[in-house]
Amino acid sequence: MNMSKRQDAWLETILSVFLVVVVVVNVGWMIYRYGGEHYYLRVGGDQGSFPLSLPVSVTWNGHTYRGTAVNAQGHTKRLTVKTVADNPGPFHRGEILRVTYNRHYGVTNYKLVRANQVPAGVRLAR
Structure with missing residues (x-):
């Protein structure tokens, strides 16, 4: 049971980091493409x-x-x-x-x- 909670926490961390990276890349692209x-x-x-x-x-x-x-x-x-x-x-x-x-x-x-x-x-x- 403890191992399952650890795997779930690891998966949540990976997905959270991935979401943050996607948002940062998207904002960066919008500034690069449409900013000026x-x-x-x-x-x-x-x-x-x-x-x-x-x-x-x-x-x-x-x-x-x-x-x-x-x-x-x-x-x-x-x-x-x-x-x-x-x-x-x-x-x-x-x-x-x-x-x-x-x-x-x-x-x-x-x-x-x-x-x-x-x-x-x-x-x-x-």
């Missing part, structure tokens, strides 16, 4: 469109935006943002996008923000 630096891009106009297929067999046009984006430290980067089915746009001239740029995968996320949500040090071109 936030840049702010003022939309200057649509640079083109392309077909997106939505989940219910509906086609919609995605849009491409290009411009010089600025981060909170004032560094600039030339970025191209292609909209996805979750938020296909279109965005209007003068709106501001917060773009997540990952050095391995490029633009991984974007979000429409208001001017008061942009950090004070960011100077966007008009």
